[in-house]
Amino acid sequence: MASAHSRMKCGEFRTTYQQDTTIFPTPLARRVAVLSVIFLLVAPSFLNPYFLNLGIQIGYYGVAALGLNIVVGFTGQISLGHAAFFGFGAFASAWLNNTTGIPVFFCIPLAGAMTMALGLIVGIPAGRIKGLYLAIATLASQYILEDFFSRADWFTGGAYGAMANPFSIFGFEFNNDQRYFYVVLFYVVIMFLFGTNLLRSRDGRAFVAVRDHYLSAEIMGINLTKYRILSFGISSFYAGVGGALFGHYLGFVSAEGFTIMLSIQFLGMVIIGGLGSVMGSLMGTAFMVLLPELMEAGVGLVGHSAPGLTHALAYIKEMSIGLAIILFLIFEPDGLSHRWRMIKAYWKLYPFSY
Amino acid sequence: MRKSIMLGSLLVASMAFAGSVSAADTIPVGHLAAYTGPTSGVGIPFGAGIDDALAYINKTGGINGKQIKFETVDYSYNAPRAVATYKKWMSNLKPVAIQGWGTADTEALVKFIAKDKVAYVSASYSGHLTDPTGKSPRTKAPAPYNFFYGPSYSDACRGLVQWAADDWKAKGNSGKPKFIHMGDNHPYPNAPKAACAAYAKELGFDIAPSIVYSLKPADAKAQCLSLKDSGANYAYLGNTSGSNISLLKSCGTVGVKTQFLTNIWGWDENSIKATGDAGDGIAWVVGAASWKDQAPGMKTLRAISKMSDPSGTKPRMLHYVRGVCGTFLMKEAMIKAEAMGGITGENIKKGFEQMKDFVPAGLEGVCSPSTWTAEDHRGTTLVNVYTSKYNGGDFQMKKLATVDVPRRDEWLGW
Numbered sequence: 001m002a003s004a005h006s007r008m009k010c011g012e013f014r015t016t017y018q019q020d021t022t023i024f025p026t027p028l029a030r031r032v033a034v035l036s037v038i039f040l041l042v043a044p045s046f047l048n049p050y051f052l053n054l055g056i057q058i059g060y061y062g063v064a065a066l067g068l069n070i071v072v073g074f075t076g077q078i079s080l081g082h083a084a085f086f087g088f089g090a091f092a093s094a095w096l097n098n099t100t101g102i103p104v105f106f107c108i109p110l111a112g113a114m115t116m117a118l119g120l121i122v123g124i125p126a127g128r129i130k131g132l133y134l135a136i137a138t139l140a141s142q143y144i145l146e147d148f149f150s151r152a153d154w155f156t157g158g159a160y161g162a163m164a165n166p167f168s169i170f171g172f173e174f175n176n177d178q179r180y181f182y183v184v185l186f187y188v189v190i191m192f193l194f195g196t197n198l199l200r201s202r203d204g205r206a207f208v209a210v211r212d213h214y215l216s217a218e219i220m221g222i223n224l225t226k227y228r229i230l231s232f233g234i235s236s237f238y239a240g241v242g243g244a245l246f247g248h249y250l251g252f253v254s255a256e257g258f259t260i261m262l263s264i265q266f267l268g269m270v271i272i273g274g275l276g277s278v279m280g281s282l283m284g285t286a287f288m289v290l291l292p293e294l295m296e297a298g299v300g301l302v303g304h305s306a307p308g309l310t311h312a313l314a315y316i317k318e319m320s321i322g323l324a325i326i327l328f329l330i331f332e333p334d335g336l337s338h339r340w341r342m343i344k345a346y347w348k349l350y351p352f353s354y
Numbered sequence: 355m356r357k358s359i360m361l362g363s364l365l366v367a368s369m370a371f372a373g374s375v376s377a378a379d380t381i382p383v384g385h386l387a388a389y390t391g392p393t394s395g396v397g398i399p400f401g402a403g404i405d406d407a408l409a410y411i412n413k414t415g416g417i418n419g420k421q422i423k424f425e426t427v428d429y430s431y432n433a434p435r436a437v438a439t440y441k442k443w444m445s446n447l448k449p450v451a452i453q454g455w456g457t458a459d460t461e462a463l464v465k466f467i468a469k470d471k472v473a474y475v476s477a478s479y480s481g482h483l484t485d486p487t488g489k490s491p492r493t494k495a496p497a498p499y500n501f502f503y504g505p506s507y508s509d510a511c512r513g514l515v516q517w518a519a520d521d522w523k524a525k526g527n528s529g530k531p532k533f534i535h536m537g538d539n540h541p542y543p544n545a546p547k548a549a550c551a552a553y554a555k556e557l558g559f560d561i562a563p564s565i566v567y568s569l570k571p572a573d574a575k576a577q578c579l580s581l582k583d584s585g586a587n588y589a590y591l592g593n594t595s596g597s598n599i600s601l602l603k604s605c606g607t608v609g610v611k612t613q614f615l616t617n618i619w620g621w622d623e624n625s626i627k628a629t630g631d632a633g634d635g636i637a638w639v640v641g642a643a644s645w646k647d648q649a650p651g652m653k654t655l656r657a658i659s660k661m662s663d664p665s666g667t668k669p670r671m672l673h674y675v676r677g678v679c680g681t682f683l684m685k686e687a688m689i690k691a692e693a694m695g696g697i698t699g700e701n702i703k704k705g706f707e708q709m710k711d712f713v714p715a716g717l718e719g720v721c722s723p724s725t726w727t728a729e730d731h732r733g734t735t736l737v738n739v740y741t742s743k744y745n746g747g748d749f750q751m752k753k754l755a756t757v758d759v760p761r762r763d764e765w766l767g768w
Contacts, residue, residue, distance in 0.1 A: 049445030150539060159540050161433060161462055177445065250437050252462045257434035313428070315390075 021200045023193070040185055044178040052177040054289060059184035060245040062285040063191045065269040066278060067238025072267070073275035074199065075231035076211030077126070081138040082239055082266045084145035087258030089115040089240030090247030091149065091156045094164035104248055105169045108187075112241040119236020120229055127228035130214075142260055149255035161254030164247040180249055187245060188282075191238060195278050198234070207231055211276075268325045274335025283336040291324055292317040380423035381416075381688065381697050383408070384449040386439060388456065391431030392569040393542075395596035396619050396673050397455060400477055401426070403670070403677020404453045406661040411681070413661070417688045417697065423447075433458040437466070444470060450699045451475065451684055457507075457542035460500065467499045473687065473702035475501050475680050479618065480545040481508035484731045485767030493767035497731065499699065501706050503680040503724060504641040505737050505759065507542075507617055508768060511550035511590055513737025513757035514615040517637060518588040519557045520755070521613070533559040534584055534612075536577070536601075537592025538569040546617070549768045550590060562586045569593050571600040578605035581612060591616040595625040599633075606632030613637065623671050626742045626749045633744060637754060640740045642675040642721055644751060649719025679721035682714035730766060735759040 014020045024030035044052060068082045093111035097104050122141045126134055149156045156162055166175040167183050174180045198204045206227045209217035218224050247253045265288060273284020295316050299309050309316070332339055385404055388397030408424050416422060425447055429435040436459035443449055449472060454460050457478035464483070467474045476483065479502045488496030505513065515533060522531045533554040537543025551561050562584040567577040578601070581589060589612045591598050598620050605612075614636045621638040623645075643649050646669075658678055660666050683706070690705030691697045711723040724733035737757045743750045 050442070053442060053445065159458070159544060161458065163462075163465065250434060250441070251466065252434065252437045254433045254458065254462065256432055256458070 023196050023200075037185075037189060041182075044181045049177045052181050054293065056177065056181055056184050056249055057289045058282070058286045059181075059188045060242045060249065061266075061269065061289060062242075062282045063187055063245065064239045064242030065266055065273070065285045066191060066195050066281040067235040067242065068266045069270045069273070069275065069277070069281045070195065070198070070207070070238065071231050071235040072270055073277065073280075074204070074211060075207040075228065076214075077130070077228060077231060078135045079126075079138045079232070079235065080135055080260065080263050080267075081122070081140075081142035081145070082235070083258045083260065083262035084142045084149075085115050085119055085236045085239035086243040086246070086262065086266075087149060087253070087255070088118055088145060089243030090164070090253045090258075091162060091243075092240065093244035094162045094247050094253050095155050097165055098162065103169065104165055104167045108167075108241060108244040108248070111244040112237045115240025115243070116233050116237035119239070120233040122236075123229035123232030126232055127225040139260070142263055146255060146258065146260075149258065156253070156255060159255070161252055161256075164251055164253055166251065167248045184245055184249070187241060191241065192278060192282065195238075195281075199278065203227070203230065208276075265321065268321060270335075271325060272328045272335055274337030277335065277337035279340075280335050280337030283340065287324070287336060288321065291320055295320050380421045381451075382447045382449045383422050383424040383684075384440070384443045384447060384452040385424055385426040386436050386452065386454045386459065387426055387428050388431045389428040391429075392597070393431050393456065393594045393619070395624065396594050396622065397431070397477075399622075399671040400455075400673040400677040402662060403658075403674040404681050406658050406674075407678045407681035407685075409661040410658040411685050417685060418692055420697070425449075429455070429459070431456055433462050437462055440466060450697055451688070451702050453681060453684065454478070457545055458540065461541060464495055464497045464500060467699075468496070471699040471703075472499060473501065473684070473699045473706065474499050475503070475684050477677075477680070478502065478542065478545075479504050479507050479510070480541070481506040481549055481765075481768050482545065486731050487729055488767075489729070490764065490766040490768070492764070497767075499703055501683070501703075501726065501731060501733070503676060503683055503721070503733060504618060505639070505734055506732060507546040508549035508765070509732065509735050509759045510617050510639045510737050511546040511615075512553045512759045514590060514617075514637060514639065514739060515550060515554040515557060515559065515588070516737075516757045516759065517739045517755050518554075518613065518615060519559070521637075522587070530558060530560045531587040532562050532585055534562040534581065534586035534589045535564040535592065536567060536581070536589055537564070538597070539566050540569055542594075543569070543592025546590075546592070549765065559588070567593065567597065567601055569597050571596045574601040574604040575608055577601065578608040578610050581605065582608060582610050586612050588613050588615055591620050594619045595622050599625045599628045602629050602632050602636070618676075619673070621742070622673060623669070623749070626744060626751075627747070630744050633742065635741060635743075637739050637741050640672060640738045640751075640753075642672060642679055643719060644672055644675070645669045647719075651713075651717035651720035654716035655720050675720060679714065679717065682717055682721065683709070683712075683724065686712070686714050730761075732761065732766070735761050 024033060064086050068079060071077050071079050089111045092114045093107040096102055096107045096110055126137050129137060150159055166173050167180060168174065174183050206222045209222055210224060210227050214224055269284040269288045270281055272287050274280030296313060299313050299316060302309060387401035388394055389401060405426060408422055412421050427439045429439055440463055451473040454474055454476040457480045460476040460478040461480060461482055483497045483500040483502065484506055485493040485496055486498040535547050535551060547564065555561055565577050565580050567574045591601065591614055598616060616636060616638045618639045618641050621636055626633055655675065655678060656666060659670050687702045687705035688697050690708055691701030694701045694704060706726045707728045710725050713721050713723050722734060726733055737759055739754045739757060740751050741754050
């Protein structure tokens with residue numbers, strides 16, 4: 001009888017702390033997550049390289065976007081310099097590999113650690129200021145790093161950029177999309193699991209406390225400066241790993257790729273995906289990566305009848321991103337993850353939703 | 355709710371048709387253009403030349419009956435975007451040849467195209483692209499699949515300083531003239547910097563420390579004041595025409611008396627009109643016939659222009675003509691490749707390397723003769739130095755000299 005009752009739930013009830021802090025809210029969610037990873041594991045064997053390329057892009061940008069979400073969405077700080085950290089990770093990994101010969105396999109986490117160290121340094125002033133002042137401070141780090149990239153010949157190859165070797169392990173090269181897809185998938189799973197876990201920990205809840213009410217958090221014994229700096233550090237680690245994955249995928253790293261525009265795009269990803277949502281980071285990234293492709297495909301469909309559109313494609317792509325951010329801010333400020341929760345709630349209670 | 359469901363179905367629908375495949379009996383060619391971004395002022399006419407030439411080739415029978423299937427992508431002068439486009443092409447379009455643009459992206463792609471065996475005709479004339487074997491000690495990486503139509507940036511700049519040295523004497527000056535390099539901190543303006551300064555020194559110039567000014571057009575009075583202070587007699591401008599317009603206007607206001615020299619992308623019909631009197635007397639490199647010229651090949655050129663301008667009234671810029679020349683050279687290389695057993699990147703490369711004092715059929719007098727060998731990808735070392743006069747809007751372009759820059763072995767790849 002009792003088991004029948006438990007099956008006839010008309011809502012989601014959590015009766016223990018353990019239930020409240022599981023990684024996956026429901027058994028179904030866990031099964032879906034595991035199944036989708038299994039699906040992605042076999043996907044390269046039948047997916048066309050075009051989709052693999054998009055998947056890889058969503059992967060490395062997604063890792064970096066999660067990092068930004070930890071600072072912006074969970075700790076409530078603002079960062080306009082995320083692209084510079086992303087770039088630093090890419091250059092650091094290429095540099096480590098090219099100068100020391102350490103295999104790329106190890107260079108990627110090492111680049112993450114180097115970027116984290118840099119993020120902790122940049123975070124020192126950032127940990128003491130907030131609001132607009134913090135925005136400007138992170139903007140400064142964006143410009144300082146950008147200039148560093150175009151001048152530090154020894155590190156970045158200067159204006160010419162740096163070549164990055166393909167990912168390899170024990171002489172086996174992950175030099176095509178089919179193979180590299182697995183590398184990115186591995187990092188996405190690890191980094192997202194780590195991110196979800198982090199937020200269940202004391203540190204993660206401290207971040208949220210700092211975001212929700214920094215004064216109350218401080219009264220409860222949370223060291224504000226420490227957690228703000230830590231948040232920047234962890235965020236930079238994510239950016240560095242994402243950047244390194246990007247660098248070794250493209251095979252070429254150039255300072256031109258890490259401008260303030262990319263920082264804004266990262267912000268767009270976490271806003272569209274949902275501030276303060278781990279899965280939202282991935283959803284927002286997928287949206288931002290797929291939207292220009294969607295525009296291109298749309299233009300391709302009607303392009304034969306309106307050749308002028310094909311020439312305007314570059315504008316349409318850029319414009320659609322800006323438009324998407326504005327539309328989301330107006331109609332869905334909580335992002336895709338909130339929308340997704342609403343859809344789930346709708347079906348869970350169907351047809352008796354209230 | 356309905357909105358999100360619609361969004362989802364749109365996404366799925368887009369995935370269904372996004373990945374298209376190419377037909378078998380066409381020749382896939384990629385075209386990386388800069389219709390936006392800091393170099394779009396010269397990128398638009400050059401890209402139009404390529405697009406029109408490709409359309410014309412297809413209309414007049416293609417390559418021995420095979421149509422060229424080309425895809426034009428505007429990469430906004432952003433090197434990483436060019437590399438990403440290249441990777442995307444290699445998974446769907448699979449081009450055998452690419453018409454490319456900037457120095458940063460072309461040099462970044464050198465290793466990729468060598469590995470994938472794709473013939474690459476760039477609008478970058480960087481000297482670093484001229485050594486196919488890597489035998490020159492100056493060469494950082496061999497560039498076996500890179501070709502471009504015209505003298506390299508380094509040779510063009512050498513030609514300009516050679517002209518400057520003669521000009522200095524002709525004007526009856528004594529003492530050492532002073533030479534300065536100006537340009538953005540970017541691979542394209544930097545490409546000839548060291549090579550040109552070395553030759554200028556050899557010719558007896560003093561070299562002033564170079565001045566950086568932005569590739570994006572912006573006020574440059576500060577740079578003009580530095581130029582004035584440096585006391586340079588000859589200044590080489592490494593940027594493209596849009597940026598040079600603002601520099602020359604700024605320098606006109608500040609009262610700089612320096613003789614300006616600029617490369618093939620640094621000056622054109624538009625900049626003469628836009629700069630007005632401040633641009634008079636500049637010496638620059640011209641690589642093909644201009645629209646008003648009379649030559650046997652002009653008939654073909656005008657027919658090509660009609661592909662996008664059916665009225666035939668639109669005057670075309672020098673860059674347009676060079677875009678056509680580069681594309682027609684690729685076409686001829688493809689015809690030679692077919693005779694060798696198939697249009698592959700490898701055979702197109704060999705086709706180029708068979709050309710000796712070669713002018714594409716139909717463009718006689720429009721394109722300058724080019725020669726490539728398996729050891730040397732300096733298509734030409736003849737540098738045509740021109741000057742212009744605004745003349746109240748009815749501008750004139752006049753040839754000052756044709757400099758035959760020596761083809762030294764140690765300059766290969768530099």
